[in-house]
Amino acid sequence: MNKALNGVTILDFSHLLQGPFATQLLADMGANVIKIERAGSGDMFRSMTFFAKWVGGSESPNFLAWNRNKRSLALNLKSPEVHAIIMEMAKKADVVVQNFRPGVLAKLGYGYEDFKAVNPGIIYCSGSGYGEDGPYVTRPGQDMLIQGLSGLMANTGRGDQNPVPVGAGLADQIGAMNMVYGILSALYYREKTGIGQKIEVNLLAGLIAHLNQEYVGVLNLGEDFVRPNSGIGHPGMQAPFGVYETADGGYVTIAMSPFKTLYETLEAPALAVYDDLGTLFEKRDEVWEKVNAETKKFGTADLLDRLLAADIWCAEVKDIRKAAEDPQVTHLGLITSYEHPRAGTVRVVGPAIRMSETQPTIDRPAPLVGQHGREILAEFGISAETIARLEEGGDMTVSEA
Amino acid sequence: MNKALNGVTILDFSHLLQGPFATQLLADMGANVIKIERAGSGDMFRSMTFFAKWVGGSESPNFLAWNRNKRSLALNLKSPEVHAIIMEMAKKADVVVQNFRPGVLAKLGYGYEDFKAVNPGIIYCSGSGYGEDGPYVTRPGQDMLIQGLSGLMANTGRGDQNPVPVGAGLADQIGAMNMVYGILSALYYREKTGIGQKIEVNLLAGLIAHLNQEYVGVLNLGEDFVRPNSGIGHPGMQAPFGVYETADGGYVTIAMSPFKTLYETLEAPALAVYDDLGTLFEKRDEVWEKVNAETKKFGTADLLDRLLAADIWCAEVKDIRKAAEDPQVTHLGLITSYEHPRAGTVRVVGPAIRMSETQPTIDRPAPLVGQHGREILAEFGISAETIARLEEGGDMTVSEA
Structure with missing residues (x-):
């Protein structure tokens, strides 16, 4: 089957999460992504993991998650010969992606102007924490820091407790999506x-743009969000919008639904006294406690059946293992796997979207450091002699699968 | 200045958040987005707000946030004459976007096959909560429900308390980004x-794909995430990664940094006893308490200065109002405004990305219901007579600015 981005060649200098997720999304669509890592140890994400464990004993789950469908070329970017080779490759490339701290790559001769000089049509996308200039330009930009700076963290958690970070790196992922948005528009x-x-x-601009409705609210309505002291799900929302406990230790989310339908379905007519918008907002923590006392009378499955039958907007709260086995997730085929030369069978989340003509697919695992160096350089017309010299001199690392 | 998507015409049947944010991102890039709303009250988001207040007394901050740069055409989609007109318009359109519940729009004659019949090159993008088939297909799909189902909520908050929703609708926004990813690839x-x-x-697939590294970790390492009982910032991370209190009631995030540098900078050498990876993970709540006792000795600004001087990855935690005044946010010009005929000057978050040749910009405010109906239909060659008849018959609503 054809892919939408077949024929697009990307020189990908990115590392960690933002850049690699962006280029993985483009690779899933068929782009020819050449991951250019540093000779030796490669992308820093290869040495990071969860639970101090490694997939197959050696591979990073983080790296495995964001680097499928790419080939790796591991080079010493400081070598003048390597620089000349990359500029030769750039003549046949469409896109360059990088997310080093601002200025770092340009100092090595791999800035936009350098690539433009050899290929005026090149699209060069750089990602950073805070942008390429301004008072924070030299600061480290990292996902959780951006969550805190953007206002997202202050909007999350309970009012009588500290702000809460999201238990996943969404600022980075959203940064990746903004790269995709820019690159595809430019293409x-x-x-x-x-x-x-x-x-x-x-990352900062990307996350703030995703909070636009919260910003428009605060900046135009003269009010600030105050975190509720209960399981209410958003500081701007009234009850019952939130997370509720069930009899078997589970949790159910309940979103916007007529309050009357809810208390009737829960057989709790006494809740009628709260049924106007003002009260549901002002007394939301009290309402949450009352509703929660009712939801705790039902098992999770029973409660969901009841609420869904009344078209109450609700769902079960699942952890990742249970979510991976969820019937809808299974139906959609979201959890899939690829074979990796060292990690073995790696279970991963597949492409999130369906396209009738150009379905994104997983065609290769995350690469080893420099695994495809020889074939890539040969494709760009670099001689076998030069390739051997780079390897011998330590300016190119090749891992054998 | 040119825009990347000049010349692309989008018939946008979407409402609420996912679809409208997607088409706004495309409109910022220059696409000609025609928002097709239901005659009468228009997009349901026009009637939703925060704090039970309205911008300029009448306008929804949610709607204002996601509908700039679009023109509105408000029609009765059930009218056969309207159907014929839209199919006429479709011949000159490039993209159709919609996010009604699966099957709803197709039943009215606006499914992919209907548009394809009059324009074989059309790109038709539909968004839903759970996909267009499968066991959840008839269920309501909403942002917070998806957060709970995906595993994100179970990863957020404290282990001795309930799972916590994110205080912003990120599942919807990520769904929007996936629409953009698909549409631009297809274009x-x-x-x-x-x-x-x-x-x-x-939404479900989109959010799960953003959690890929958490899924890869859980599904391949034989461990589950357990929420910490402290301000540690991710259930898979060791101390000190987290949120810390300061002397003046503020908070500072501290991300991955050498622990030794941190305790030396805090002048707390007693913390050295925790300085190995295993201990920092197993005793992370205890370490958090100890580090927090130290950060509380410093004012926020003082603490940040100290930590940044030592290149500790850190940042202040701000609420939305303070974030809007942050020096880097100001430098980047992220907060901007547009003039709206009823809401007046509306402060909004501007485009998140910079492009040297085709900078996205804000050129018009969110539209009133059907505000541009007459001019849009005229552009597609519909006669003044027909337009007048539609208005008189109530099949088209036109709001005057």
Whole structure:
């Protein structure tokens, strides 16, 4: 089957999460992504993990998650010969992606202007924590820091307790999506006009743009969000919107639904006294306690059946292991796997979208450091002699699968 | 200045958040987005708000946040004449977007096959909560429900307390980004081949794909995430990664940094006893308490200065109002405004990315219901007579600015 981005070649200097997730999304769509890692140890994410354990005894789950469908070329970027080779490759490339701290890659001769000089149509996308200039330009930009700075963390958790980070790196992932948004828009424009360009994405702007409705609310309504002191699910929302306990130790979310339908379904007519919008907002913590006392009378499955039958917007709260076995997740085929030369069979989340003509698929596992170096350089016309010299001199690392 | 998507026409049947944010991102890039709302009250989001207040006394902050740069055409989709007009418009359109519950729009004659019959190159993108088939297909799909089902909520909060929803609708926003990813990929493919296609996006798959590293960890390492009982920032992370209190009631995030550098900077050498990876994970709550006792000795600004001087990865935790005034946010010009005929000057978050050739910009405010109906229909060659008849018959609503 055809892929939407067949024929698009990406030189991917990115590491950790933001850049690699972006290029994985493009690789799933068929782009030819060449991951250019540092010779030796490669992408820093290869040495990070959860639970101090490694997949297959040696591989990082983080790296395995964000680098499928790419080939790896591991080079010493400081070598003048390597620089010349990469500029030769750039003549046949469409896109360059990088997310080093601002200025780092340009100092080594791999900035936008360097690539533009050899390929005027190149699209160069750089990602950073805070943008490429301004008072925070030299600061470390990291996912949780951005959650805190953006206002997301202050909106999460209970009012009588500290702000709560999200238990996943969403600022990075959203940064990746912004890279994809910029790169695909630029590719379309280049197709029409032949003109390339530079794209700058940063985590702070990306996350704040996703909070636009919260910003528009605060900046135009003269109110600030105050975290509730209960399981209410958003500081701007009234009861019953939130998370509720069940009789068997589970949890059920209940979103916007007519309050009357809810208390009737729960057989709790006494809750009628709260049934106006003002009260449901002002007394939301009290209402949450009352509703929660009712939901705790039902087992999770029983409660869901009842509420869904009344078209109450609700769902079970699952942990990741249970979510992976959820009937809808199974039906959608979201959990899949690939074979990795060292990690063995690796279970992963597959592409999130369906396309009738160009379905994204997983065609290769995350690469070993420099695994495809020889074949990639050969494809770009680099001689076997030069390749051997780079390897012998330590300017290129090749891992054998 | 040129925009990347100039010349792309989108018929946008979407409402609430997922679809509208997607089409706003495309409109910011220059696409001609025609928002097709139901005659009368329009998009349901127009009647939802925060704090039971309205911008300018009448306008929804949620709607204002996700509908700039679009024009509105408000029609009765059940009218056969309207159906014929839309199919006429579809011949000149490039993309159709919708996020009604699965099957709803197709029943009215606006499914992919209907549009494909009049325009074989059309790109049709539909968004839903759980996908277009499978056991949950008839269930309501909403942001917080998806957070709970995906495992995100179970990863957030404290272990001795209930799972915590994120204080912003990120599942919807990520769903929007997946629409953009699919539509732009399909546009590029159509430019190369002339072939259109159907794209299906859903909130559940989108959010789970963003949690890929957490899924890869759990499904391949034989461990489950256990929420910490402290301010540790991710259930898979060791101390000190987390949120800490300061002397003036503020909070500071501290991400991955050498623990030794941290306790030396805090002048707390007694913390050295915890300094190995195993201990920092197993005793993370205890370490959090100890580190927190030290951070509380410093004011927020003082603590940040100290930590940043030592290149500790850290940042202040801000609420939305303070974040909007943050020096880097100000430098980047992220908070901007547009003039709205009823809401007045509306402060909003501007485009998150910078492009050297085709900068996205805000060129018009969110529209009133059907505000541009007459001009849009005229552009598609519909006669003044027909337009007048639609208005008189109540099949088209036109709000005057």
